[in-house]
Amino acid sequence: MFTVNPTAILQLGFWVTLSIVMMTVDHRYQYLNGVRDVLGTVVYPFQYLMQLPTNTKGWLEQNLAGRGTLLEENARLREKQIFLNAQLQKLTTLEAENRRLRSLLESTVNTPEKMLIAELLAVDFDPYRHHILLNRGRQHNVYVGQPVLDQQGIIGQIIHADPFSSTAILVTDANHALPIQINRTGVRTLALGTGNFQELKLLHVPNNEDVKVGDLLVTSGLGGRFPRGYPVATVTKFEPGSPFANIIAKPVAQLDRIREVMLLENAPPDEKPAPTPAPTPAPAPTAAPVPRRHS
Known part of the structure; x- marks a missing residue:
């Protein structure tokens, strides 16, 4: 305790x-x-x-x-x-x-004509073969020969149409020819592709013809494929030559940068009404053969 x-x-x-x-x-x-x-x-x-x-x-x-x-x-x-x-x-x-x-x-x-907008799917990179593949085809009423343009002017035409895509040839392709006229004077000629996106060559223009650098070239409507009056190119070079002048023009469209195009919805050639038969004229002399081109 x-x-x-x-x-x-x-x-x-x-x-x-x-x-x-x-x-x-x-x-x-x-x-x-x-x-x-x-x-x-x-x-x-x-x-x-x-x-x-x-x-x-x-x-x-x-x-x-x-x-x-x-x-x-x-x-x-x-x-x-x-x-x-x-x-x-x-x-x-x-x-x-x-x-x-x-x-x-x-x-x-x-533009009074109907338009169909298409986008580019592919581009042919051959230096002289200027073709583009579009995402519109026969299912969209696309047909061979149909004009193709952008917001600046004519860029080419359809040369092949599949059901859902089509191929267009550009005006600068070496195998393409386009009937054009000088907008200022009305002089008509052909614009040939050169294989260069920046150049077209005008054929058979006399040396004394009134052509100036800067003249606007438009479609003439001849041949019935391209409507008349659409811009194509502007003259960048005029040199007298023998027997015809050497004339170079630059396309108004930027053909190497296009992303979207427009197709003119004109009636295909096989759907246009046939002309009224006319009396058979006297036989005409046969012209010399010319190289085949798309026009």
């Missing part, structure tokens, strides 16, 4: 009473503020050292987590930037396509 020491009880009572008195006095009169400041100053280094490991751990965790978060955010923003740049490029392409289509639609408003 433990024995109770009266002295210890008295000491405990003394210190408890003293503590109560000191707390009461400090609460009312703030006598111990100086003592508290001194004790706080003395104890602070020990408190700091005791808290240092915990603070260091928290700082490391925060910075490491923050760096990881920043790296993830940076990667996410980089991916978003790439996506937005791709979208911007697509919007730029769509804007350019929208301008081309608007230009095509505006040109169809000023």
Whole structure:
């Protein structure tokens, strides 16, 4: 059994009473503020050292987590930037396509003939074989010989039509000839392809003919395939020669950059009404054969 020491009880009572008195006095009169400041100053280094490991751990965790978060955010923003740049490029392409289509639609408003808009599917890259593949065919009433143009002017004609696609020959193809006339004077001739997207050659124009650089060449309507009056090219070179002048013209359409074209919806040759028979004329002399070209 433990024995109770009266002295210890008295000491405990003394210190408890003293503590109560000191707390009461400090609460009312703030006598111990100086003592508290001194004790706080003395104890602070020990408190700091005791808290240092915990603070260091928290700082490391925060910075490491923050760096990881920043790296993830940076990667996410980089991916978003790439996506937005791709979208911007697509919007730029769509804007350019929208301008081309608007230009095509505006040109169809000023054209009495019906138009069918087609897009390029492929291009023949042979230097002298200027053919393009279009996404319209016989199911869209496309026919061989149908004129093809863009918002600037004539670019060629259909030479083959499948059910859902067709092939067009450009006016610059070395095997293509187009009846044209000089818009200023009405002089008629043929414009031959040269295999160069930037050049057409005019045939059989006398040296004394009134032709000037800058003259606009338009379709003459001869042959019944191309309607009259559509722009084709402008004269860029006129040199007298023997026996005919050397005349070079540049197509008004940018044939190496076309994306969309228009097909003139005229009646195909086999659907046009046959002309009324006329009295048989006297036999005419046979002309010398000429090289076969698309016209």
